[in-house]
Amino acid sequence: xxxxxxxxxxxxxxxxxxxxxxxxxxxxxxxxxxxxxxxxxxxxxxxxxxxxxxxxxxxxxxxxxxxxxxxxxxxxxxxxxxxxxxxxxxxxxxxxxxxxxxxxxxxxxxxxxxxxxxxxxxxxxxxxxxxxxxxxxxxxxxxxxxxxxxxxxxxxxxxxxxxxxxxxxxxxxxxxxxxxxxxxxxxxxxxxxxxxxxxxxxxxxxxxxxxxxxxxxxxxxxxxxxxxxxxxxxxxxxxxxxxxxxxxxxxxxxxxxxxxxxxxxxxxxxxxxxxxxxxxxxxxxxxxxxxxxxxxxxxxxxxxxxxxxxxxxxxxxxxxxxxxxxxxxxxxxxxxxxxxxxxxxxxxxxxxxxxxxxxxxxxxxxxxxxxxxxxxxxxxxxxxxxxxxxxxxxxxxxxxxxxxxxxxxxxxxxxxxxxxxxxxxxxxxxxxxxxxxxxxxxxxxxxxxxxxxxxxxxxxxxxxxxxxxxxxxxxxxxxxxxxxxxxxxxxxxxxxxxxxxxxxxxxxxxxxxxxxxxxxxxx
Numbered sequence: 001x002x003x004x005x006x007x008x009x010x011x012x013x014x015x016x017x018x019x020x021x022x023x024x025x026x027x028x029x030x031x032x033x034x035x036x037x038x039x040x041x042x043x044x045x046x047x048x049x050x051x052x053x054x055x056x057x058x059x060x061x062x063x064x065x066x067x068x069x070x071x072x073x074x075x076x077x078x079x080x081x082x083x084x085x086x087x088x089x090x091x092x093x094x095x096x097x098x099x100x101x102x103x104x105x106x107x108x109x110x111x112x113x114x115x116x117x118x119x120x121x122x123x124x125x126x127x128x129x130x131x132x133x134x135x136x137x138x139x140x141x142x143x144x145x146x147x148x149x150x151x152x153x154x155x156x157x158x159x160x161x162x163x164x165x166x167x168x169x170x171x172x173x174x175x176x177x178x179x180x181x182x183x184x185x186x187x188x189x190x191x192x193x194x195x196x197x198x199x200x201x202x203x204x205x206x207x208x209x210x211x212x213x214x215x216x217x218x219x220x221x222x223x224x225x226x227x228x229x230x231x232x233x234x235x236x237x238x239x240x241x242x243x244x245x246x247x248x249x250x251x252x253x254x255x256x257x258x259x260x261x262x263x264x265x266x267x268x269x270x271x272x273x274x275x276x277x278x279x280x281x282x283x284x285x286x287x288x289x290x291x292x293x294x295x296x297x298x299x300x301x302x303x304x305x306x307x308x309x310x311x312x313x314x315x316x317x318x319x320x321x322x323x324x325x326x327x328x329x330x331x332x333x334x335x336x337x338x339x340x341x342x343x344x345x346x347x348x349x350x351x352x353x354x355x356x357x358x359x360x361x362x363x364x365x366x367x368x369x370x371x372x373x374x375x376x377x378x379x380x381x382x383x384x385x386x387x388x389x390x391x392x393x394x395x396x397x398x399x400x401x402x403x404x405x406x407x408x409x410x411x412x413x414x415x416x417x418x419x420x421x422x423x424x425x426x427x428x429x430x431x432x433x434x435x436x437x438x439x440x441x442x443x444x445x446x447x448x449x450x451x452x453x454x455x456x457x458x459x460x461x462x463x464x465x466x467x468x469x470x471x472x473x474x475x476x477x478x479x480x481x482x483x484x485x486x487x488x489x490x491x492x493x494x495x496x497x498x499x500x501x502x503x504x505x506x507x508x509x510x511x512x513x514x515x516x517x518x519x520x521x522x523x
Contacts, residue, residue: 044199
């Protein structure tokens, strides 16, 4: 906290946001991006940094086998693999792109891919004396790839993913942030797993030149990138927690981009013809989560009452100027035949909420609501609206402002309600629901929410190849987790708005991802 105050107290132009002079031989720009946070884990390794802010930066320095068309139709497209083919229900074969090099000059081979999914980096089961990932990183790997068996090297440019169980989504899982490809030699040279995680070596268009947690991340152009010379010489992600300070940095010329702009600031920014705001609704949904271990929330009737006490439409209109919407539960339209099209979030109905509270014999016992100060856009204002709605229904929810995620999810004191958000990286509910709320998910592991029937259905959804049956399973899972025994309730589709210089030709993604490749820069 003292370090943040010092950074904010100093003039931004004279401190973190001051851009270095361009080298005479390189006329490419140095671009500064003012962000509210760089990494929640203080690491850059995606196994440790499963967050919205990590999603913003990762694609620039590390890459997966399968890419996603975040700016277009959300479809899968070639990444480090040029093609892939199904061998059977449990295995997929990938053909690697020729001419790809890591930032240290090593060529990309099937052996490097196999290492990236090996025990030393990912699972915590490497040889004696090897660097072991922290428990959280290994847990991330197990929940995202619960059926993973091995990577099988066919030849230098061909790798085969083998699963223990059938899985219709294996190709899409290779587009996850946790599936990025790492360099073995650099990993082995690092003193510890954490040292590696502070400066990972990947294949992206930019490499990590400097990282000071809670302050700045500097990425330099990697001119040997397989897509050619990047358009930017240096990217500087500078941490500026306050919205007003980020906007001032943009308007003063100290930053070229300012991230996480609340919609009520868009008109003010765009009154200046030099600037514009890009973005809109993204592939992310804001939710609030309930802790079953709280003595009051242990009763699902109380949780159901909380879901009926939320005027979601008013939140969207008041805080988001109608620029986002309320989705059909925790699912996305691009699910196609897996979408439960007639599903709706719980109706705003205070009479029903009060009826449920009477049935639960609720007597006004306090329920804590742990909240961060605007990690999510409009987070604090949303929390205040929620607390007022619950008070109108007769629920005594006490808002508690916290400083970090460790305090939000910690079990030292009795948790109750917390904020979260969810994204989907492929057009199937298995992408976000199974790893996040199945038996391997964080809520289940720490005892926040468990439902045995849901856990069994999640495992069936993961391994079934019967599509009609999978649709039935998904519908029942939604009924359990959003209605009968709520683990969370959906608030609204999230939005991501980035203010920038108008003369910069750059497009926002349907994600927190910021793409600074040549294909998304300039005319």
